[in-house]
Amino acid sequence: MSMIRRIPMDGVMNFRDLGGFACPGGVTRWNRIYRSAALADASPEDVERLRRRNIRLVLDLRYPHEVQARPDAAIPGVQNLNFPLLGDFPMDKLPINGEVKSTRSLYRMYRLMLRHGGEAILGAFRALLACDGAVLFHCAAGKDRTGVFTMLLLALAGVEWADILADYTVSELYLEGLTTDISGSNVHNMRMLRAFLEKEYGSAEEYLLGLGASKEELDAFRSLFVCPEGDNEQGGW
Numbered sequence: 001m002s003m004i005r006r007i008p009m010d011g012v013m014n015f016r017d018l019g020g021f022a023c024p025g026g027v028t029r030w031n032r033i034y035r036s037a038a039l040a041d042a043s044p045e046d047v048e049r050l051r052r053r054n055i056r057l058v059l060d061l062r063y064p065h066e067v068q069a070r071p072d073a074a075i076p077g078v079q080n081l082n083f084p085l086l087g088d089f090p091m092d093k094l095p096i097n098g099e100v101k102s103t104r105s106l107y108r109m110y111r112l113m114l115r116h117g118g119e120a121i122l123g124a125f126r127a128l129l130a131c132d133g134a135v136l137f138h139c140a141a142g143k144d145r146t147g148v149f150t151m152l153l154l155a156l157a158g159v160e161w162a163d164i165l166a167d168y169t170v171s172e173l174y175l176e177g178l179t180t181d182i183s184g185s186n187v188h189n190m191r192m193l194r195a196f197l198e199k200e201y202g203s204a205e206e207y208l209l210g211l212g213a214s215k216e217e218l219d220a221f222r223s224l225f226v227c228p229e230g231d232n233e234q235g236g237w
Contacts, residue, residue, distance in 0.1 A: 003030045006174065009049065011041035014142035014174045018150065021167075023158040026228040033128070033135050033225065035150055037142035037175075038062070039072035050075050056133025059124045061085040061145040083124040085145040087116035102172060102184035106144060107192035113148045114197065114207065122211040124149065129221055143171035143185050151190065155204035156218060157225050165190050 007015045014037045019030030031053060039058070042050070058080045060067055067082055086094075086109075095108040113121075128135045139145035147168045154164045165187050172184040201207040205218055 007034075007049070009036075009046045010043035012039055012046050013037035013178050014146075014171055016167075016174075018154065018167075021154060021157070021159040021163050022229075023154075023160075023226055025158070025222070025226045026231070028154070028157055028159065028225055029227050031134055033153065034137075035142060035146050036136060036138045037146075037179075038066075038070060038138055038140050039075075040070040042073035047073055047075050050136070051077070054134045055136050057081065057127060057131040057135045059083055059127060059135065059137035061120070061124070061137060061139040061149060063091060066140060081124075081127055083120035083127070085113045085117040085120050085124075085139070085149065087118075087120060089116045096183065098181070098183045101182045102186045104186050104188045106183060106186070107189040107196070109144065110148050110189060110193040111196050113145065114193075114201070118211045121149065121152065122208070122213060125152075125208065125213065125221070126217070129217060129224070141171070141175055141179055141181050143168075143175065144183075147171065147185065147190070148193070151193070152204045152207070153221075153225070156208065157222055161194065 003020060005016055005020065007017065009015050016035050017030055018033040018035060019028050021028045034055065055075065055078055058072060058078055060072065060080060060082045061084065063084050063086065064082060072080060089112055097103050097105045124137065137146060137149060150167065151164055154167065168190045169185050169187045197204065197207060201210060208218060209215070
């Protein structure tokens with residue numbers, strides 16, 4: 001299995017491996033956790049690429065009505081679970097200015113995810129932890145809900161904030177010209193979310209503990225997702 005950050009696909013935008021980030025204890029494992037946009041337009045070749053990566057679980061972070069309107073392409077042997085990261089907060093009430101290119105207003109929606117999406121965040125985290133293969137999570141474009149969940153996972157692993165911010169920001173480049181969504185991924189939004197997270201909860205670890213995760217679960221996640229540099233195993237957990 002290759003160690004490639006962004007994996008080109010035919011119909012799946014913004015598909016990336018979360019491996020290779022430096023953190024305490026080594027690096028995050030390659031071929032374990034992937035992020036992307038929705039899989040509705042995945043080609044047969046994309047489905048085969050996903051199957052070859054030993055993905056056993058897809059976590060869909062969209063609203064249920066989004067899932068129903070644009071369901072993911074079926075991947076043999078893969079379980080799909082829906083964990084709407086915005087909870088039941090009405091989509092038409094989201095406090096963002098999505099008509100502005102690379103808007104700096106997205107952080108207001110991201111704060112809502114932490115406030116209203118706790119049950120989904122904890123559920124997705126536990127499902128990921130229980131999976132015996134690789135895991136892919138996504139939303140619609142793979143940058144907002146996916147970006148917030150990615151931030152929590154990388155922060156929990158101890159990845160430096162400079163790398164977390166860079167990983168968030170690059171979505172705008174990978175999506176350019178491929179979607180009608182021009183809201184982008186301005187680094188200001190994740191910086192503001194970090195400030196909110198640390199002021200209201202203390203850290204990603206304290207946030208998850210507050211949701212009901214145990215210290216043992218958080219330690220288990222780190223032991224599974226982090227390995228010594230040069231010791232990246234292939235396949236699932």
